[in-house]
Amino acid sequence: MSKKNYKLEAKSLNAYYGNFHALKDINIAMEEKAVTAFIGPSGCGKSTFLRTLNRMNDYIDGFRVEGEILLDNRDIYGKDVRVDELRKEVGMVFQKPNPFPKTIFENVVYGLRIQGIKDKRVLAETAETSLRQTALWDEVKDKLDKSALALSGGQQQRLCIARALAISPSVILMDEPTSALDPISTAKIEELIYELKKDYTIVIVTHNMQQAGRVSDQTAFFYMGELVEFSKTKIMFTSPKHERTQNYITGRFG
Amino acid sequence: MTNSELNRLKDKAFQGFGIFCTLIGLVVLAIFLLNILIDGLGRIDWNFLNNLPSRRAERAGIYTAWIGTLWVLVLSSLIAFPLGISAGIYLEEYGKKNRLASFLEVNISNLAGVPSIIYGLLGLEIFARMMALGGSLLAGSLTLALLVLPIIIVTTRESIKAVPRSIRDASYALGASKWQTTWYQVLPASFGGILTGVILALSRAVGEAAPLIVIGALAYVPFAPSSPMDEFTVLPIQIFNWISRPQAAFATNAAAAIIILLFITFMLNGIAVYLRNKWQKKVKW
Numbered sequence: 365m366s367k368k369n370y371k372l373e374a375k376s377l378n379a380y381y382g383n384f385h386a387l388k389d390i391n392i393a394m395e396e397k398a399v400t401a402f403i404g405p406s407g408c409g410k411s412t413f414l415r416t417l418n419r420m421n422d423y424i425d426g427f428r429v430e431g432e433i434l435l436d437n438r439d440i441y442g443k444d445v446r447v448d449e450l451r452k453e454v455g456m457v458f459q460k461p462n463p464f465p466k467t468i469f470e471n472v473v474y475g476l477r478i479q480g481i482k483d484k485r486v487l488a489e490t491a492e493t494s495l496r497q498t499a500l501w502d503e504v505k506d507k508l509d510k511s512a513l514a515l516s517g518g519q520q521q522r523l524c525i526a527r528a529l530a531i532s533p534s535v536i537l538m539d540e541p542t543s544a545l546d547p548i549s550t551a552k553i554e555e556l557i558y559e560l561k562k563d564y565t566i567v568i569v570t571h572n573m574q575q576a577g578r579v580s581d582q583t584a585f586f587y588m589g590e591l592v593e594f595s596k597t598k599i600m601f602t603s604p605k606h607e608r609t610q611n612y613i614t615g616r617f618g
Numbered sequence: 619m620t621n622s623e624l625n626r627l628k629d630k631a632f633q634g635f636g637i638f639c640t641l642i643g644l645v646v647l648a649i650f651l652l653n654i655l656i657d658g659l660g661r662i663d664w665n666f667l668n669n670l671p672s673r674r675a676e677r678a679g680i681y682t683a684w685i686g687t688l689w690v691l692v693l694s695s696l697i698a699f700p701l702g703i704s705a706g707i708y709l710e711e712y713g714k715k716n717r718l719a720s721f722l723e724v725n726i727s728n729l730a731g732v733p734s735i736i737y738g739l740l741g742l743e744i745f746a747r748m749m750a751l752g753g754s755l756l757a758g759s760l761t762l763a764l765l766v767l768p769i770i771i772v773t774t775r776e777s778i779k780a781v782p783r784s785i786r787d788a789s790y791a792l793g794a795s796k797w798q799t800t801w802y803q804v805l806p807a808s809f810g811g812i813l814t815g816v817i818l819a820l821s822r823a824v825g826e827a828a829p830l831i832v833i834g835a836l837a838y839v840p841f842a843p844s845s846p847m848d849e850f851t852v853l854p855i856q857i858f859n860w861i862s863r864p865q866a867a868f869a870t871n872a873a874a875a876i877i878i879l880l881f882i883t884f885m886l887n888g889i890a891v892y893l894r895n896k897w898q899k900k901v902k903w
Contacts (some may be wrong), residue, residue: 420791425715448793456791462784465807475792478802524788531792 369437371396371565372417372535377431379412381424386412388589390431394582399557399566401580401597403573405612408586410569414537417567418454419447435535452479455528459540461520463512463527468504471512471523475531494526498556518549525556536560538568542575554579573613577601585609654880658873666874671838671856675867680875683856685842686755686835687824687882690852693759694766695820702767703812706774711800730768737765738832746833753834756846761829766819773815777808810897814890821886825879827854853879 370393379387387409394400402410412421419440421427432439440450452475463471470477472491481487491508495501500522504515512523521541528536538557542550557566557579570576576583577597584594585606593600593609604610611617619627669679713719741761751757781804789799805812836851837859843850853875860872 418791420787423790448795451791451793456787458784458787458791460784462782462788464785464788464803474789474794474802478789478792478794478798527788527792 369396370394370434371436372567373432373434373437374413375432375434377413377416377429377433379409379416379421379429380427382426386589387416387429390591392584392591392594394565394567396565397561397563398581399561399568399579401576401583402567402569402586403571403576403583403612404586404592405617406571409589410584410586411539413586414539414567414569417535417537418451418456420456422447452531453533454535454537455531455533456537457521457524457528457539457541460544461517461524463515463520463523465511465513467509468512468515468523469508472527472530474527479531490530494530495523497529497560498522498526499552500526516549518545518552521545521549521553522556525553525560529560533564535565535567538566540569540571543571550575573601573615585612587612651880654873654876657870658875658877661870661874662877666871667878670840670842675863675865675871678860678868678871680853680856680878682839682842683851683853683875684878684882686839686850687852687879689755689843689846689850690759690762690830691820691824693755693846694762694823695816697760697763698766698770698819699816701763702770702816703774705767706771706778706812707800707805709771710775710778711796711804726768726771730772734765734826735828735832737761738829740764741829741833751847753836753849754847755843755850757833758830758835758850758852759846761833762823762826765826765829766823769819769822770816773819774808774812777811777815778804780811781807810894813897814894817886817890817893821883821890824852824883824886825854827852827858830855831858853882 372394374390374392377387377390378385390413402414404410415421416429416433417435417440421429429441433441435450435453439445440454464474466474469491472494473481473487476487476490492501492505495504500519503519504523507514512520515523521544525536525541542553545553554575557568560566561581568576568579580597582595583597583600585592585600585604585608587608593604593606595605600609601613604613666679667684668681669677670681671683672678709719709722713722738761741757741764745751745757745760746753749757751760785803785807786799789803794802830852835855836849837855839849839851841848857872857875857879860868860875863869
């Protein structure tokens with residue numbers, strides 16, 4: 365047992381797509397109720413690593429992992445772990461807003477519906493709470509029965525976050541959640557992340573250095589499938605230990 | 619003549635040729651339809667639809683034939699619909715993408731191109747003889763269901779493939795199982811396309827005579843079928859039968875029956891187009 369109780373931990377994690385070695389001996393420990401940012405050039409493995417945290421890569425043919433990922437000290441790749449239970453605990457928000465072609469209400473309560481919850485009051489209350497958490501309630505409360513696809517991109521992304529919150533996870537994974545959004549919508553999402561970290565552990569992949577600097581407490585720099593450097597964001601951005609980290613952060617390559 | 623003038627001339631020439639090519643099929647079809655309508659429209663009345671077949675042309679009707687066609691339509695869709703859609707879902711969502719899968723894929727496409735009379739022979743051997751169904755409605759419907767199955771599988775796969783990966787990801791990430799994702803997200807989003815494919819496949823089946831003649835469907839059936847085990851006839855067989863008679867009055871009957879058959883296929887196609895438009899408007903990404 366580690367001295368400190370980490371929320372998420374990877375121990376000697378290796379991942380492969382067929383013969384391609386995508387993640388090389390990753391060791392990392394993320395604190396509870398903090399924001400961890402993953403940065404690095406395209407193809408460095410940061411998204412792959414993020415997707416191993418809720419086992420989204422399970423359906424990809426030829427993908428396999430070695431080593432351990434511990435969520436609350438329990439290996440999520442263990443034999444007794446059910447993937448659907450894991451994903452209730454670890455929610456995810458994607459790069460491009462991907463609401464279902466259904467009403468706003470049905471989008472938010474989808475996670476509850478598939479758990480078999482039918483109680484109308486529970487559904488309505490959860491929908492309102494989740495939409496309030498993402499500051500979307502006032503904007504959509506009069507059109508809950510309208511198609512989610514009619515919302516703007518930024519609203520859609522906040523709806524996707526609300527949808528993830530509705531099944532009360534403790535961890536939220538975000539895969540470049542603002543890369544498809546305009547600056548104003550991006551600012552709203554960043555504000556939201558700041559609010560959410562009071563209750564949730566957040567892991568965010570981003571290509572935007574300023575964003576990593578603004579929203580995260582810790583930053584991990586990945587390069588060619590390896591975790592090059594992991595430290596407090598302030599330290600990483602002011603005095604990085606490795607030259608490669610510095611070069612990437614300052615924009616000399618990427 | 620300058621070069622650019624020549625180019626413009628070529629352009630014009632091809633345009634004209636293109637219009638000619640497009641029209642040639644339409645014109646032939648129009649002439650055919652006009653002919654049939656002139657020959658047969660006067661013959662269609664309540665009695666024609668309600669009379670049993672007869673040796674006397676003016677008393678003969680298509681009651682047994684269109685009831686038979688309706689039976690075959692319903693039975694073969696009941697058989698082919700669940701089988702084809704399930705197979706399509708399995709191949710697209712569950713099946714691993716390996717050699718066996720691509721082997722199956724190629725062969726299903728091949729099956730869609732097999733002549734219908736071959737299916738008739740298959741139906742004769744398996745359904746009519748081995749399962750001892752004889753020339754019954756059930757044997758005929760099973761045969762036609764086999765005939766349209768590859769088309770339904772292929773269109774189901776195409777429609778399912780068109781549903782973006784991101785929708786599946788969103789569903790999985792919320793803890794949904796593969797089946798829940800398929801049932802709540804993929805199928806509703808692709809249902810319009812699937813239904814269109816199924817209806818078009820059925821409208822093909824409705825026009826088939828050859829495979830049914832092979833399994834032993836009769837040209838003359840004195841009564842309309844009342845159960846799947848009864849003997850039957852269908853419109854195309856009735857038409858074929860009348861056309862082959864020497865008397866002119868039967869040719870008129872055949873023309874009238876062709877109008878009814880065309881009406882049924884146009885209706886089916888119309889429904890398919892309507893459903894496609896309706897669902898396409900509803901689902902946009």
